[in-house]
Amino acid sequence: MKNKKATSNWEKRLNLPSNWKERLHEIIYEADTPMGKWFDISLFIIIIISVILVMLESVEGIDVKYHSILLTLEWIITIFFTIEYVARIVCIGKPFKYIFSFYGIIDFVSTIPLYLSYLLAGSQALLALRALRLLRVFRILKLVRFLGEASQLTRALKASRAKISVFLYVVFILAVILGTLMYLIEGSVQNTGFTSIPTSIYWTIVTLTTVGYGDIAPQTILGQMIATVVMLLGYGIIAVPTGIVTMEFGKQETKKPKLGEQHFVHVNTQSCPNCSFEGHRDDADYCYNCGSEL
Amino acid sequence: MKNKKATSNWEKRLNLPSNWKERLHEIIYEADTPMGKWFDISLFIIIIISVILVMLESVEGIDVKYHSILLTLEWIITIFFTIEYVARIVCIGKPFKYIFSFYGIIDFVSTIPLYLSYLLAGSQALLALRALRLLRVFRILKLVRFLGEASQLTRALKASRAKISVFLYVVFILAVILGTLMYLIEGSVQNTGFTSIPTSIYWTIVTLTTVGYGDIAPQTILGQMIATVVMLLGYGIIAVPTGIVTMEFGKQETKKPKLGEQHFVHVNTQSCPNCSFEGHRDDADYCYNCGSEL
Amino acid sequence: MKNKKATSNWEKRLNLPSNWKERLHEIIYEADTPMGKWFDISLFIIIIISVILVMLESVEGIDVKYHSILLTLEWIITIFFTIEYVARIVCIGKPFKYIFSFYGIIDFVSTIPLYLSYLLAGSQALLALRALRLLRVFRILKLVRFLGEASQLTRALKASRAKISVFLYVVFILAVILGTLMYLIEGSVQNTGFTSIPTSIYWTIVTLTTVGYGDIAPQTILGQMIATVVMLLGYGIIAVPTGIVTMEFGKQETKKPKLGEQHFVHVNTQSCPNCSFEGHRDDADYCYNCGSEL
């Protein structure tokens, strides 16, 4: 199937000059052909390098020493991403659908900060937006098995959404009530850090979740006693989300055999050249969404 | 059913002037009519605003800058809550039942602090009681699905109450014994923070629950070795409440289909105008508690 | 059964003066008669007061202010416990069995520290041994339901003992290897706290168990990267004991109905006056261990 298609593309290339859009689409958006795979792997490496560059720039010592090298590399990557972004728009059938899609926005936002930093004064802070490039990695990771596992996790989490909302709401109410109580008890003592109710609520959540920074800690006996209750509460109620998720996983597991294996078909990494929908069957010849030829 | 009732109320209003109590009851205590829904949503927003105000007041910088604005807003809200409180008493059949009910006390306690702060010297501390207004939100959140989830959680926790008590008791005994031991070892060393047995017990619970503030930390090798044991204990026994709750959830889950759907009926948000009991069936015409017409 | 026995004891008391041992045994060791219950409740309260006294003594401010009151109360309690200890030895058939039993040793060790502090110089530290009195509470808490829950927990923990040992061993090896690694990386940097391998291992366990005091924290980039790995490891492997215990609980649960209710008989709180064995059936007339009359 794949080989046949690859050959037919090859044939088309020899005949029609207007075919370059289709070929570009196959390289950029798909991972079935050798070129497509090679492009995806290169993009993956460049994204990782680019994210590491953003991080290194933020380290003062490194930025001072290697500023010009980092800037040059950053310009190379930004230009590469700009070309890629333009190519993605050009070779797709419905460019606006791409531009306003989740990945379209991510691509745009993570490409422009360097340009903006020259155009607008004080937009240096936006440079950190380039860290969003990491999200682009998700698009490349079209590994079927990986996604299968992820979707199972996601389904279990979605099924327990209502229960988790109730749980978070109760935790939040608890934090507000207990935080206010701690402010009343410790607020008057000097240097304890319980300077306001929001700070006390922050401390309560730090304690309930068993994080425990220690930047704020109760000093009075009564405050320490209530802190003890908060800790034991936090230690105990961590069981609730765990119990919920474990149960959901159990249910997902027992559901699987009932569904029957025939309900699953193997999908490939092709995306429609017209509407960019993904998840086509291996034996599909037409897009299941817009009906244009794949 | 609802429409018919709404119409009949409308008819009554045109005929009888003494009917305002009944209408007021429907607006304040129920969420079936458009007015009732509108009232509940407004109340919800006012409560949230009021709680945020209480928090902002406690932040020194904000209180100094915007004291008069915050005080004015607080007076508006307090007067609104006072009117609401009086209305709730007036329009209900058995006012004392409301006044001494859980929400009646919450309503009263969260309304009076501002008055008290003028009447009594030194009652400024009571202003924080207004944070209890947050509890009022629970009354408004009569969302059936939400409560269904919550009640399932509550049932699972209630069923495992005895086991959790044993667990907490063992944790407490462990904390006392290990805390005393740590006091013996670290108490004589200067500046470790293990100044008394209660403080050492506090440290033990901080460590057992894996919170770990770091305000108190062992300095001697022996102390650190015992601290290591305490940590591993805490790391291990967190499995116990989790195991208990997960098992209970599992049981609740398998019980559900056995109960049969016919045991559940849909209840609405009406409350009896006479005795304020809630949870009436959709097709109920009389209160299941006192028999008065709904 | 109980009533009949109580009456027969009453009759015996009228007849035989040598019977006081038997009566004393019934009061001290059992909780079936009103006197026995009253004794147990009093003892429970005295133990709790005595443990609180030990704690308060260790708080410097309180000890300075109320030293004489605390000492007087402590003497009263110590004398009471001494009388009780002697009475326990006198009224039992096999005193040595009691003296060298777990509770016999606890009773002795938690009674003598005050005497020792006068006899031996420098034995003040032993005063904290009195905190062991708390363990005596377990003897009094012969509540059947409570113990039933506890024994279920204990059985589940015992069944997963081997798995938990493997787990703790792996955690310990991980801590030694990672601790040594951190010492190599951070040891040469000043003021990081990684001053020796044992301290680094201590830090690793503090981090693996997600306690995180913060008294020792990595400063180098490499150290922080390994710390990140340690944290994620700790965050992940907490799932292992939880999974083990949850599974064991599940097994205990499914086992229960298979055992059949007829395997359980109701045991009372009587203990044999001769050998002090406990757990006799309600309808037992002779000790199941030594055969002497109950």
Next chain:
Amino acid sequence: MKNKKATSNWEKRLNLPSNWKERLHEIIYEADTPMGKWFDISLFIIIIISVILVMLESVEGIDVKYHSILLTLEWIITIFFTIEYVARIVCIGKPFKYIFSFYGIIDFVSTIPLYLSYLLAGSQALLALRALRLLRVFRILKLVRFLGEASQLTRALKASRAKISVFLYVVFILAVILGTLMYLIEGSVQNTGFTSIPTSIYWTIVTLTTVGYGDIAPQTILGQMIATVVMLLGYGIIAVPTGIVTMEFGKQETKKPKLGEQHFVHVNTQSCPNCSFEGHRDDADYCYNCGSEL
């Protein structure tokens, strides 16, 4: 079987002088004969002592005081391990297979550091490599039951590997995005510790895993609000690995009876004298890997 074999070895020893290799192999590599057991126990004790020595050396106070004693003991142990290493090479059929095996490398690396510290300047840091000796303990612990439990744990972890990878990847992406966000918010504030993106990511992982050192903590209200979200996220998603592992344990458990007991045979601790493969059946006469006589 064992007795017969032991006798046959004994007979061989009387006859053939070249037999010492075979006997040495039996002592060093196996634990079936009394000599083999005795050797393993001695080795176990020496390894534990040696690891404790390495730790003590790193404690400055102890190293200064007892330097010569520690060095002498270290030399004794190093020489013992050198002899053992040579003996292991000599008595095995295929020495290179051992030398480049996992344990062969561990044995070599944990033996040479003391020699190197005299030969090479600045190789003192390598002395800590001796802590790897602890890994050798695993070879000795050929306790069947222990390994059975471990392998069950390992299987459960392996089965949930894909899910755990997805989970760790999501945690990592979350840490990068949230860390960058915190750097943007807190980076400009002085003395908060959010000095660079890598440090902020480090802080995010410290918080997500509920470790919470407190060396870096947000100071702004916005920073504390996002920190709260990070904590609740961490508190919630700890449920995911727990749920995964619990479910896997459950599956392992239900699988066991289906496999049938006949699939398991008892393996002994013998290793092939030629190729050093382990896990031979009790009734095996030839190595299942290379076919040479056991």
